[in-house]
Amino acid sequence: MKIRGMKIRKDKQGTILVMVLLFMLSAMLIGIALMRSTIIETKIAANERVYKQGFYRAESAAEIIIPQFDSIVSVTSWGIDSRADVSSRMPEGSTVDGANVGMTLRRTGNPPIGSGSSAAKTTAMYYRIDATVDNRTVEMGVWKAFPKPGT
Numbered sequence: 001m002k003i004r005g006m007k008i009r010k011d012k013q014g015t016i017l018v019m020v021l022l023f024m025l026s027a028m029l030i031g032i033a034l035m036r037s038t039i040i041e042t043k044i045a046a047n048e049r050v051y052k053q054g055f056y057r058a059e060s061a062a063e064i065i066i067p068q069f070d071s072i073v074s075v076t077s078w079g080i081d082s083r084a085d086v087s088s089r090m091p092e093g094s095t096v097d098g099a100n101v102g103m104t105l106r107r108t109g110n111p112p113i114g115s116g117s118s119a120a121k122t123t124a125m126y127y128r129i130d131a132t133v134d135n136r137t138v139e140m141g142v143w144k145a146f147p148k149p150g151t
Contacts, residue, residue: 054136061090061099061131062140069127069142078105078125100132106141123148 065072068089076084083104090096106126122145129140 051136054134055138057095058099058131058133058136058138061096061101061133062129062138064090064096065101065103065129065131066140066142069144072103073125073127073144076103080105080107096131096133098133102130104128104130121148122146 065086068086072084072086072089078084081104083102085100085102087099087101090099090101104127106128108123108125110124124143124145127142127144129142131138
């Protein structure tokens with residue numbers, strides 16, 4: 001049988017070859033898509049790990065200052081929004097060595113409700129501790145109650 005100059009074969013030789021080639025092509029496309037997805041997910045996980053590592057190092061730097069809080073407050077003259085650099089108090093050779101850490105007096109007033117301090121006998125000062133490591137910054141707030149003069 002001929003259709004416009006083409007001869008149509010009635011046997012099915014070569015049909016399996018075409019089907020196998022189509023199947024192989026679809027399997028390769030699916031494989032490539034899965035590989036690209038895996039590569040992207042791996043990069044996302046690596047970026048998240050780096051971000052969290054920097055965050056936890058900055059948080060550690062701020063946490064190191066809290067036990068030293070009283071000694072820092074007692075030797076520094078404070079004004080509202082004045083920042084004292086306390087980076088030198090980071091332990092040498094630790095993962096937070098080189099962190100940029102500071103304390104800022106944000107406000108003064110009565111102690112927060114539920115703090116256990118009497119508003120009549122104490123004045124509270126709110127300090128902000130900020131720590132920056134690897135371009136990650138963590139800020140913590142600390143209330144410190146001081147006896148009012150003359151009580």
